[in-house]
Amino acid sequence: MLSKTAKVEALNNFSTNLEIEGRSLWQDARIRFMRNKAAMVSLFILFLITLSVIFVPMFSQYAFDDTDWYAMHAPPSVDHWFGTDSLGRDLFVRTFIGGRISMMVGVMGAFVAVLIGTLYGAASGFIGGKTDRVMMRILEILYAIPFMFLVIVLVTFFGRDIILIFVAIGAIAWLDMARIVRGQTLSLRGKEFIEAAHVCGVSKWGIITRHIVPNVLGIVAVYSTLLIPSMILTESFLSFLGLGVQEPMTSWGALLQEGAQTMELAIWQLGFPALFMVVTLFCFNYVGDGLRDALDPKDR
């Protein structure tokens, strides 16, 4: 039998040999996310699509607004991989240029929405009391307004500016975000470390930005990933009605609209943009689901 000191020594040896690494929430989430095959594949495809919408138009032999009068409605061939549209413009380049606009609007719109929504929700939840009630009442009123219709009014009357579209779309979508963040903030507010910050004399704004916002970041990340596809859809919706980006610039929605008009004689004009858009939306949804599973603390 070993003596007590020997036991302690053996235990010490054992524990130094064991490499126990502390894992933060984010490391943990990353490991779980990496294990999710569907999400990883989607992320990889999204990465490829992002790269190609940035670089393909730069290196293509055609410009997106080059018209070729000898190749109108040309089916896919070696010259024009995706065929051409009704003005003989190369659809391969146009699909990627359109993707660039759609993705940009999606990301920017989601960014605007997340920014407004997070700050509004965090402020409302943290300040509480009367302010919270008033802020939530305002939110409820905004909920009941048919925003899509107001956006259509806005873009028809104030000009079809891409910046305006960003702002208009982003301004609709922050409502849900604000509600979610408010709920999270309410549950955080009672925690000890917030009280500690209070006691230390940190200002309300300081507590919101330094303590509340970082802690709701997980759920914000999930919802922003799910928000991007819905933003892309909204932009396409507007472009489809002819209210989004204007010729010769294009987006997936605008391409789909043109394609739908000519699908009887040139189905590829509808097919290729639709394919890219649907794949992108699919991938964003899977990545969002994967992130949610990875960051959900209930799932431990």
Place this chain on the structure above:
Amino acid sequence: MLKFILKRILEAIPTMLVLITVSFFLMRFAPGSPFSSEKTLPPQVMANINAKYGLDKPVLEQYVTYLTNVIQGDLGPSFKYKDFTVNELVASALPVSAKIGAFAFVFALVFGVFVGTIAALNQNTWLDYSIMSTAMIGVVLPSFVLAPALIYLFSIDLGWFPAGGWLDGSLKYMVLPVLGMSMLYVATFARITRGSMIETMNSNFIRTARSKGLSFPYIVMKHALKPAMLPVVSYMGPAFVGIITGSVVIETIFGLPGIGKLFVNAAFNRDYSLVMGVTILIGFLFILFNAVVDILLAYVDPKIRY
């Protein structure tokens, strides 16, 4: 219960007021006028037109006049279709949208819940997986991709249904618009139903019902369905809103003379009073339907206190 309903309806009034105010001032401050065309009119004629529509009065007075008219149910004259009032235009378009919308909504709800329940009761079998992956496609595919695809398949290729038109709402002309409009909501209702049904079927009171020896269909219909419907009922509001908004696209694609098409045309024509009228009407429908859903939810969910 009556008090709750009354309170819910009273709450809708300020929302309505905000909506009317926002749309009124948005219109008034929009650049350009519905009467500015390529041909510039003589100033006397312009003044006469402005006087006829009350546009020469101070904005605040116009606002008060408009508000009182709207409260009395009068949405004013159309600026573009000179012989019609907004009420007449809306009255001719609303039945079309209402018919398609109602069909789409009922179809989405019934079929979605049915399919979702089947998937839940066959959890993790091939049936479940195939239903749910189809639903995923339905969620992702936007209506303006789906509708042209439906036209391509069923009208051009197979020639089963007409590609557009209305023909007084005969059934044949309605199939494709209703399908195109409702697929997203069929899929969403199915996903929601499946999730909540699985949760309900695993709960204690279902186990009790089973151990009593009740038949399986009886348990599902009598015990599980009502509690499983809670999230479905609360999604009915957003689905209704989405179907109305979606009507803009569907009616444009299929060339239907409904509210959505009327609205888009009015926006393109800068027909301020018509745009405003339709926006207010739709807002009113949103608010009304959300109130109905809330009341329904209070009825279905015993946990909600009123």
